[in-house]
Amino acid sequence: MSDWRLKLYRGKYAAVRSVNGQTERFSLRTADPAEAKRRLADFAAVPVGETVKEIVEAYLDDKDKTAIRAKDLRLAWKQAEPTFGPLRPDQITRDVCRKYRDKRYALGRKPATVRKELEVVRAGLNFHKKGDQAVFELPPPPRPKERFLTKDEARRLIHAARRYHHVRAFIVLSLATGARQTAMLDLTWDRVDFERRLISLPLNDNKDEQRKRRAVVPMNERAYRYLRVLKLSAQSDHVIEWAGGRVLSIKKGFAAAAKRAGLPDVTPHILRHTAASWMAMADVPMFQISKYLGHSDTRVTERRYAKLSPSYLKGAADALDW
Structure with missing residues (x-):
């Protein structure tokens, strides 16, 4: 496995490496070379563990530096962590997701809220290429509101x-x-x-x-x-x-x-x-x-x-x- 390196892709820098002949690429979301180098160093230094908690929190640490609404991601993870944190990615199944969904519904949470919480877990795993080990089932996305003013x-x-x-x-x-x-x-x-x-x-x-x-x-x-x-x-x-x-x-x-x-x-x-x-x-x-x-x-x-x-x-x- 080679180290991460910078590559300009569609006008923005990305962290790129080759694993078993396959290229992995993660956008660093900047076109500035100096900023890209700093973000690459931060990205490469993020330790990723084996549990969902370790993986998602490494993802959130990165989002703290790059996302405008990182606080919202952490609030969603706070709800999901007790259920998903102790698990390994391969232990996430449809049944686990359904039980979590039903528990949140019983507390009066709306489908859109539960979906956001599960999406943070999924995004964290996908960010570190662990998502293919998990099987998610999310509530359907809410229908867009059709209301507009005359x-x-x-x-x-x-x-x-x-x-x-x-x-x-x-x-x-x-x-x-x-x-x-x-x-x-x-x-x-x-x-x-x-x-x-x-x-x-x-x-x-x-x-x-x-x-x-x-x-x-x-x-x-x-x-x-x-x-x-x-x-x-x-x-x-x-x-x-x-x-x-x-x-x-x-x-x-x-x-x-x-x-x-x-x-x-x-x-x-x-x-x-x-x-x-x-x-x-x-x-x-x-x-x-x-x-x-x-x-x-x-x-x-x-x-x-x-x-x-x-x-x-x-x-x-x-x-x-x-």
């Missing part, structure tokens, strides 16, 4: 948020950009280009590659006018602000506005789904919607939104006409 509902929601300018701004700009909640709250004025009418959602820091993808999107006329007004009264670097400071969470104010608008089932994420749905219903090409949302693969967009397009399957239907 334009009349959007107007009602914006009107209901009139008392709180930060909530109103969040709603208007989220609908105009399709941005995720975190990306919208992270937006600063230095990334709003009025001259070229562009909004740059990436933070352009060394953690961008660890986040869910963020796009650079054009301002429509509504967003342009709204941002101009906001800029005149800006008291901080952040576009969404309250009392001269950054807004860390919009949930409470948004929920109050949604309730006031008679839309208690609407959450901030539905604004992103609404923006994508409106584009699809206007027959915007899927690859453009994908780029606008920052999806890494057009297929992700198509699975969710193609059915809303007026031209979806129209060619197939026309072929059956006579």
Whole structure:
């Protein structure tokens, strides 16, 4: 077995080695040579034991350095560890997974929560090439929510948020950009280009590659006018602000506005789904919607939104006409 070495693969460095004539490759998720060398040293130094606990915790130690939401992974593992930690990978069976699932259900946990907990175990084993020794059975993934706002509902929601300018701004700009909640709250004025009418959602820091993808999107006329007004009264670097400071969470104010608008089932994420749905219903090409949302693969967009397009399957239907 040879030592790990660096190799540039599709623009990012990876740790590569040859084992019994087979190449193993793990992405180091950086294009910077110096950072790649540091991550390679950390990666190669991670001790991997024989128990699931040792393997998964080595995986989590790596994620602490590279993942934005590493804390969430550890919280999920905290629940799974008592059941899976003492086992070897080959001792994980469908029956073990089912018993764990049933135990968590009995405590009132939802299928999506249990699935995330099992996914952390599986990801840890796969990260260190131990996953083929285990047999997993996971609860089915939750069906995506189909709820999106009509334009009349959007107007009602914006009107209901009139008392709180930060909530109103969040709603208007989220609908105009399709941005995720975190990306919208992270937006600063230095990334709003009025001259070229562009909004740059990436933070352009060394953690961008660890986040869910963020796009650079054009301002429509509504967003342009709204941002101009906001800029005149800006008291901080952040576009969404309250009392001269950054807004860390919009949930409470948004929920109050949604309730006031008679839309208690609407959450901030539905604004992103609404923006994508409106584009699809206007027959915007899927690859453009994908780029606008920052999806890494057009297929992700198509699975969710193609059915809303007026031209979806129209060619197939026309072929059956006579």
